[in-house]
Amino acid sequence: MTLDPAIRDQVLGTVPSLRAFAISLSGNIDRADDLVQETLLRALAHIDSFQPGTNMPAWLFTILRNLFRSEYRKRRREVEDADGRYAETLKSHPEQTGRVEFNEFRAALAKLPSDQREALILVGASGFSYEDAAAICGCAVGTIKSRVNRARTRLADLLAIDSVDDFGPDRATRAVLAGGGRS
Amino acid sequence: MKTGKTVNLQPPASGEAKAEDRDAMGRLATQRKGEVRLGREVQVRIGQQLRALYDDVVSEGVPQHIADLVRKLSDQDDGVA
Numbered sequence: 001m002t003l004d005p006a007i008r009d010q011v012l013g014t015v016p017s018l019r020a021f022a023i024s025l026s027g028n029i030d031r032a033d034d035l036v037q038e039t040l041l042r043a044l045a046h047i048d049s050f051q052p053g054t055n056m057p058a059w060l061f062t063i064l065r066n067l068f069r070s071e072y073r074k075r076r077r078e079v080e081d082a083d084g085r086y087a088e089t090l091k092s093h094p095e096q097t098g099r100v101e102f103n104e105f106r107a108a109l110a111k112l113p114s115d116q117r118e119a120l121i122l123v124g125a126s127g128f129s130y131e132d133a134a135a136i137c138g139c140a141v142g143t144i145k146s147r148v149n150r151a152r153t154r155l156a157d158l159l160a161i162d163s164v165d166d167f168g169p170d171r172a173t174r175a176v177l178a179g180g181g182r183s
Numbered sequence: 184m185k186t187g188k189t190v191n192l193q194p195p196a197s198g199e200a201k202a203e204d205r206d207a208m209g210r211l212a213t214q215r216k217g218e219v220r221l222g223r224e225v226q227v228r229i230g231q232q233l234r235a236l237y238d239d240v241v242s243e244g245v246p247q248h249i250a251d252l253v254r255k256l257s258d259q260d261d262g263v264a
Binding site for chain 1: 226230238249250253258
């Protein structure tokens with residue numbers, strides 16, 4: 001049966017964000033795209049189990065994460081390696097490389113435990129609520145909150161240590177400048 | 184802190200050392216307790232950079248082969264490639 005174009009557009013509309021999430025999980029763009037492709041194959045084969053009106057991104061993210069866990073995580077060494085490769089992979093996105101601060105951030109993010117990075121990305125970048133993120137990860141809302149908090153704290157810690165020399169005396173000014181640069 | 188002993192009435196020397204430590208640790212003084220004590224500007228900055236990183240990928244849009252795949256599957260009768 002032909003897919004409802006509205007549903008199809010919802011699926012396609014989620015793909016860019018789904019890819020970004022897949023890269024953060026797998027640490028590799030090619031594998032991320034495989035993961036996205038598998039996710040879409042599975043989702044469209046089971047599209048009847050999606051309830052119209054519910055959260056399409058959350059549904060697709062859940063499928064992708066489960067696929068990653070069940071298939072990719074068996075290769076444990078590779079997955080552990082993904083933490084290191086995550087930083088490498090993202091270097092292929094050169095838009096921001098002119099900014100020392102930004103590179104430091106990427107390196108710091110790559111150092112986070114994967115469950116914390118995942119939670120932080122779902123909430124802080126993908127824009128999911130704590131509740132949706134908990135549903136996607138199959139854990140309690142409190143667990144997600146705790147992971148996000150620990151991720152933020154650890155990031156701040158890493159960034160402070162790594163950037164003492166670069167930051168100069170006035171962190172507040174620096175932060176304002178960084179913020180101003182993006183707006 | 185909230186006990187009757189009022190620990191914060193310590194000798195000035197100790198207080199100074201603590202302040203110094205905070206400065207030396209760099210700009211995250213409010214975070215020293217390890218909890219969610221991050222300064223607001225730190226949180227804002229982390230959020231901005233996180234989104235910038237993520238949006239780098241998002242801005243690439245839908246790769247052509249993925250778009251083709253979805254269209255192909257959408258038009259199929261059995262839904263299987």
